[in-house]
Amino acid sequence: MAAATRDERPILVVHPDRKTQRTLHRILGGTFRPVVLADDLAAAEARLGDGPPFLVVIDHQLVLAEAGRRIFGGRDTPCLVLLQDAEPEELASVLGLGSLSYLLANPMPLLAEELSVTVHKLLRRQIFGLEKYLTWGIEVRQRSLDDADQRRALVDDLAADVHGAGLGPRVLAAATLIADELLSNALFNAPVDDSGTRHHQDDARGASRQLGGRDQVTLRYACDARYLAIEVEDRFGSLDRRTILRCLSKATGRAPDKVSMQTRGAGIGLATVYGSCNHLVFNLEPGQRTQVIALIDVRFRPAELINAVCSFGIFSTEERRS
Amino acid sequence: MTSSATSIKPRSQAAITTSAEGTVLVVTGDVDDHTRLVALADQLGKQAIIDLGGVGFINSVGVREWITLLEALDQKGATVVLRNVSEPMVRQMTMVMEARGAAAVESFYAPYVCPGCGDERSLLIAVEPHRAELAAGTPPKQACPDCGAAMDFDEFPRRYLSFLG
Numbered sequence: 001m002a003a004a005t006r007d008e009r010p011i012l013v014v015h016p017d018r019k020t021q022r023t024l025h026r027i028l029g030g031t032f033r034p035v036v037l038a039d040d041l042a043a044a045e046a047r048l049g050d051g052p053p054f055l056v057v058i059d060h061q062l063v064l065a066e067a068g069r070r071i072f073g074g075r076d077t078p079c080l081v082l083l084q085d086a087e088p089e090e091l092a093s094v095l096g097l098g099s100l101s102y103l104l105a106n107p108m109p110l111l112a113e114e115l116s117v118t119v120h121k122l123l124r125r126q127i128f129g130l131e132k133y134l135t136w137g138i139e140v141r142q143r144s145l146d147d148a149d150q151r152r153a154l155v156d157d158l159a160a161d162v163h164g165a166g167l168g169p170r171v172l173a174a175a176t177l178i179a180d181e182l183l184s185n186a187l188f189n190a191p192v193d194d195s196g197t198r199h200h201q202d203d204a205r206g207a208s209r210q211l212g213g214r215d216q217v218t219l220r221y222a223c224d225a226r227y228l229a230i231e232v233e234d235r236f237g238s239l240d241r242r243t244i245l246r247c248l249s250k251a252t253g254r255a256p257d258k259v260s261m262q263t264r265g266a267g268i269g270l271a272t273v274y275g276s277c278n279h280l281v282f283n284l285e286p287g288q289r290t291q292v293i294a295l296i297d298v299r300f301r302p303a304e305l306i307n308a309v310c311s312f313g314i315f316s317t318e319e320r321r322s
Numbered sequence: 323m324t325s326s327a328t329s330i331k332p333r334s335q336a337a338i339t340t341s342a343e344g345t346v347l348v349v350t351g352d353v354d355d356h357t358r359l360v361a362l363a364d365q366l367g368k369q370a371i372i373d374l375g376g377v378g379f380i381n382s383v384g385v386r387e388w389i390t391l392l393e394a395l396d397q398k399g400a401t402v403v404l405r406n407v408s409e410p411m412v413r414q415m416t417m418v419m420e421a422r423g424a425a426a427v428e429s430f431y432a433p434y435v436c437p438g439c440g441d442e443r444s445l446l447i448a449v450e451p452h453r454a455e456l457a458a459g460t461p462p463k464q465a466c467p468d469c470g471a472a473m474d475f476d477e478f479p480r481r482y483l484s485f486l487g
Binding site: 168169173 | 354
């Protein structure tokens with residue numbers, strides 16, 4: 001039997017701080033893949049001359065620089081941006097990067113967990129499932145909606161479980177809001193007909209609608225005393241990265257006209273979810289399914305995490321890895 | 323596929339009373355897809371006080387309904403004062419500017435946690451006595467109702483208090 005060809009492309013780390021470089025090297029070293037360190041953009045560009053890396057991990061200030069945009073803007077290589085010690089206002093600039101798919105904003109030790117799972121998802125090309133973010137063996141609660149009017153009942157079930165787990169009012173409030181918004185999105189915004197029209201977008205939200213076939217929506221959640229993970233999946237796969245980034249940008253600070261009566265506030269639901277969790281993950285299989293996972297860290301209080309910006313990742317089964 | 327009219331009862335309640343300070347609207351429960359607030363604008367006077375202390379949940383659809391009420395009050399020239407603004411309402415106002423609109427905030431709830439006993443509380447803050455420190459992004463000190471220790475503010479102060487700006 002022939003041995004499988006191992007992809008030996010390196011991971012390129014571009015960061016000016018040596019201590020951070022070493023921390024990242026230790027985290028990424030677990031992939032047993034070469035990790036190449038670059039202090040600045042000139043060094044990174046020189047390294048790129050040796051061939052495309054598997055992944056670029058880069059400081060947000062470097063990727064926002066003119067040279068950073070030029071070097072990394074049009075590449076197929078996945079680019080993971082680190083947003084440590086940043087003001088919330090800086091998030092808007094980062095979200096404006098068209099090529100952005102992965103943003104890690106939390107400090108250690110969350111950074112190690114987030115970076116490790118992100119890289120291994122990319123390496124193994126297995127992106128779906130909240131289990132990847134939780135401790136092995138944890139119990140996952142799963143409910144499928146048979147009717148659109150079951151949304152409130154499911155959110156109530158989740159609230160009862162979160163309350164029963166003793167997670168406190170802050171986590172409870174965030175969890176119920178996240179579940180409600182993600183289920184709404186899956187029930188009313190995700191469905192598209194053959195012409196691409198979102199034909200349930202204007203449905204009365206309390207109306208009964210039987211959910212068969214592609215209309216089925218699944219809610220899953222679990223907690224391992226590190227994260228409360230809430231996952232909602234639809235079977236349309238109609239959400240794309242451009243829409244996600246546009247929606248998340250609404251959560252980057254108070255601004256007029258975020259919710260206008262003209263647009264009926266489209267997108268504010270996802271922005272609300274992003275503003276209510278520590279890490280938001282989109283797993284996209286275009287035309288087939290969209291899975292959104294919101295992670296709430298139940299170990300640390302918001303102020304202990306220093307950074308008010310939340311991490312996110314947009315994974316797609318159609319990501320090119322040439 | 324079948325559809326039918328909604329059979330889900332609203333989980334929010336609204337009550338209006340009139341006093342010397344004006345008409346007072348008290349909203350309680352979940353402000354969501356089933357909440358209808360805008361018709362209440364006609365019943366509120368030019369001096370409207372809205373007590374939001376009992377709002378335990380508000381989603382993005384509820385925010386739109388809430389904004390429609392504020393806009394209707396603005397169009398009739400009413401002065402709106404928000405009283406006992408609950409944490410879910412504050413969190414929406416920190417993200418959506420129109421969710422506070424031109425209304426003045428008299429008092430609001432904020433999250434505190436006790437480093438001594440771990441108790442989590444939502445504590446009421448009156449704006450006027452603390453206006454200077456709130457403007458500086460400093461939440462007022464609070465003692466734990468359970469053990470008496472000084473409590474920590476359980477949010478990013480700058481983010482949470484931004485709705486007052």
